[in-house]
Amino acid sequence: xxxxxxxxxxxxxxxxxxxxxxxxxxxxxxxxxxxxxxxxxxxxxxxxxxxxxxxxxxxxxxxxxxxxxxxxxxxxxxxxxxxxxxxxxxxxxxxxxxxxxxxxxxxxxxxxxxxxxxxxxxxxx
Numbered sequence: 038x039x040x041x042x043x044x045x046x047x048x049x050x051x052x053x054x055x056x057x058x059x060x061x062x063x064x065x066x067x068x069x070x071x072x073x074x075x076x077x078x079x080x081x082x083x084x085x086x087x088x089x090x091x092x093x094x095x096x097x098x099x100x101x102x103x104x105x106x107x108x109x110x111x112x113x114x115x116x117x118x119x120x121x122x123x124x125x126x127x128x129x130x131x132x133x134x135x136x137x138x139x140x141x142x143x144x145x146x147x148x149x150x151x152x153x154x155x156x157x158x159x160x161x162x
Contacts, residue, residue, distance in 0.1 A: 090123025
């Protein structure tokens with residue numbers, strides 16, 4: 038079973054997303070609902086820190102949800118993104134493949150080994 042945390046920091050204009058474990062179809066709707074609620078708190082563009090350091094590739098429905106979540110974040114005004122990988126390659130590979138259709142791997146995406154490092158990257162970007 039997968040777990041998630043989504044938190045909006047409106048002072049820093051940052052959306053924090055943490056995905057942990059193996060996501061199943063049953064996990065999808067609550068994750069998307071939380072993402073929609075938190076992303077809706079911003080009045081303008083915002084940055085996203087996505088912690089996928091403990092994320093495991095999930096079911097096909099969960100994979101669809103990652104793409105839907107990416108589209109939702111883009112719709113709400115995502116500006117820059119830092120992905121916290123912690124060295125886990127399989128989850129990162131699936132994540133990159135799924136969001137690649139929504140976000141290009143360009144100058145708006147960076148990688149970090151921890152959330153604190155991601156914050157430092159965004160503080161100085």
